Amino acid sequence: MKRYLAVLGLSYVILAVAVLVLPITSPIVIGILIAVPLLITSILYLSEKFSLKSSRQLQGWGAQKYATKLFNNSSNILYLVNREGNILRANKTSREVLSHENVDNLHLAELVHPEDLDLVKKQLKNIFREEGPRSSGTRSGIDVRLVEKPAPGNNSPTTIPTTMKGCKVTEQAGVLEFTNNKKINRLMKRLRESGARYRYLIEDAIDTLDSAVVLIDKQGEVVWVNKTMEDFFDLNRRELMGLSAERAMGYYVGSFEKTKEFTEVAKEAHRKNTRVNSHVCSITNEYGKTQRILEYRSIPIETDRYEGGRIEYYIDITEVKQLEEDLRRQTERLKKSNEKLEEFSRGISHDLKAPLQTLEGYSHILLEDYEDELDESGIRALQALSDTTQRLRDRIESLLTYSSINMEDKGFDEIDLDELISELREDLKYLLDGVNFVVPDDLPRVYGNKTLLTELFSNLVSNAVKYNDKEDPRIEIGWEEKSDKYLLWIRDNGKGIKDRYLEKIFKVFEKLNPRDNPEGTGIGLAVCKRIVEEHRGDIWAESELGESTTFYFTLPARKEQMEESISGREITNGVNFSKINN
Numbered sequence: 001m002k003r004y005l006a007v008l009g010l011s012y013v014i015l016a017v018a019v020l021v022l023p024i025t026s027p028i029v030i031g032i033l034i035a036v037p038l039l040i041t042s043i044l045y046l047s048e049k050f051s052l053k054s055s056r057q058l059q060g061w062g063a064q065k066y067a068t069k070l071f072n073n074s075s076n077i078l079y080l081v082n083r084e085g086n087i088l089r090a091n092k093t094s095r096e097v098l099s100h101e102n103v104d105n106l107h108l109a110e111l112v113h114p115e116d117l118d119l120v121k122k123q124l125k126n127i128f129r130e131e132g133p134r135s136s137g138t139r140s141g142i143d144v145r146l147v148e149k150p151a152p153g154n155n156s157p158t159t160i161p162t163t164m165k166g167c168k169v170t171e172q173a174g175v176l177e178f179t180n181n182k183k184i185n186r187l188m189k190r191l192r193e194s195g196a197r198y199r200y201l202i203e204d205a206i207d208t209l210d211s212a213v214v215l216i217d218k219q220g221e222v223v224w225v226n227k228t229m230e231d232f233f234d235l236n237r238r239e240l241m242g243l244s245a246e247r248a249m250g251y252y253v254g255s256f257e258k259t260k261e262f263t264e265v266a267k268e269a270h271r272k273n274t275r276v277n278s279h280v281c282s283i284t285n286e287y288g289k290t291q292r293i294l295e296y297r298s299i300p301i302e303t304d305r306y307e308g309g310r311i312e313y314y315i316d317i318t319e320v321k322q323l324e325e326d327l328r329r330q331t332e333r334l335k336k337s338n339e340k341l342e343e344f345s346r347g348i349s350h351d352l353k354a355p356l357q358t359l360e361g362y363s364h365i366l367l368e369d370y371e372d373e374l375d376e377s378g379i380r381a382l383q384a385l386s387d388t389t390q391r392l393r394d395r396i397e398s399l400l401t402y403s404s405i406n407m408e409d410k411g412f413d414e415i416d417l418d419e420l421i422s423e424l425r426e427d428l429k430y431l432l433d434g435v436n437f438v439v440p441d442d443l444p445r446v447y448g449n450k451t452l453l454t455e456l457f458s459n460l461v462s463n464a465v466k467y468n469d470k471e472d473p474r475i476e477i478g479w480e481e482k483s484d485k486y487l488l489w490i491r492d493n494g495k496g497i498k499d500r501y502l503e504k505i506f507k508v509f510e511k512l513n514p515r516d517n518p519e520g521t522g523i524g525l526a527v528c529k530r531i532v533e534e535h536r537g538d539i540w541a542e543s544e545l546g547e548s549t550t551f552y553f554t555l556p557a558r559k560e561q562m563e564e565s566i567s568g569r570e571i572t573n574g575v576n577f578s579k580i581n582n
Helices: 002-021 027-073 092-098 114-129 181-207 227-233 245-249 259-272 318-369 376-403 417-427 450-466 524-534 559-565
Strands: 077-081 087-090 138-148 158-168 174-179 212-216 222-225 276-284 290-302 307-316 413-416 436-438 445-448 474-482 485-492 539-544 548-556
Touching: 077 092, 092 138, 114 138, 114 158, 114 174, 138 174, 212 227, 212 245, 227 307, 245 259, 259 276, 259 290, 259 307, 290 318, 318 376, 413 417, 413 450, 417 450, 445 450, 445 548, 450 474, 450 485, 450 524, 450 548, 524 539, 524 548
Parallel strands: 436 474
Antiparallel strands: 077 087, 077 174, 138 158, 158 174, 212 222, 212 307, 276 290, 290 307, 413 445, 474 485, 485 548, 539 548
């Protein structure tokens, strides 16, 4: 301040000399000349004062930050306490040495041996009794035993002998320092060795994995690469450690068949901190042949203790994809075989039906033209021949029907069973004449092929009528929902079926009572079973002999079930196995 007053006085002396020497008579000019030095001096003074204050504030902030860092990183146990002995803050060493996860908000009485507590309280009063903040406090120190938190299953706490010193930092807070270099150093060494052991154990465990693993820290640098990564990409893993994830990727990304596609997927996941649940990529050799197929996954690390970084791994799925390709090829071969078999069936049926039609035609001609010349046994023989050829022709037709049941060719849609049964009732009105046909009003909508399902219901209802020996025949349709499918049933009050035949009836050409129904082919229930299986369902029968028979079957309630049932779908997701180098 004195410096600025001296400068101001000198300015006015120079101004007075100038007024006396120069012809300045205007009062305004003289006033301006007097005001200017005063204004300039005031500005300089205030500017310096503000700058000094800001500098001191910055120094204070820096000192506080530095002090906090020293407090946290000290190798001694440090506590910031108030006058009552409540712990306001504890450093890292205190937590590690005393095994207390949360020391803040505890009282010294919970950490100090009971026999030493009075001595600590007395010393704490002495620290706060000293004049002024930041007092030196106890320099010589006192012997105090701290109590370590007992390990699980151990009821005996461990005591740690220390020397306590302290100082007051504010009127309401002081710092206590507990020192036992030998004990603390031993514990810290044990912690470091334990951490190293666990780290080596984890690293060795990761090295034994069949998948390649890359660990990336929160700064985006590679901190660990396991040995499988070397085997997959023929590289030295130590070359990758310490590099940025993007730069490390450059060492092996060129091995992939679709380098650009993989790079875009990985970089986008890193940039947006998102997951890559599955990305299939192929490793090719210099000749462009696939040597290995990997599934790439990348997961951000977000836990309660650690947040940031990623774990990336590559799973070798070459054998799985090879098996899928083999299955696809076998499915394709089976599909072609079925097509050839169907073509053969159509051809052979034509070849078989042609002579049968000829034989049946000649038998009719003989009956019509030579009936008067034949005796009764001859007529019966010709009639039996005609009936046999007719049944054989019907069986051939039934076999063709059975072999042609294929959902892949026929397609599927959502079907209203109320509408289907209504149409079936009209088609079978003569057969159902005199039958108590009970149908609920709320039949479900299912997914399937309407033509095949119509044949299914028609066969089951027709059988229920044909094999019913009661004077008041009754047929009932029922249903209930079972998770993602519908259970339906058709129940009659007929003669019933013996238990040993309940599975046999679904086989081709099996007839329980051929005498009761000689014109039947014995293939109707086999067709029903085939239709239900094509709809991803099951069919079975339950019966009480002489009372009733119930045919149960399940049909899909969801569209996805039918889509899964269609064979020949693509399995390998576009991976070209023709280029695999065996």
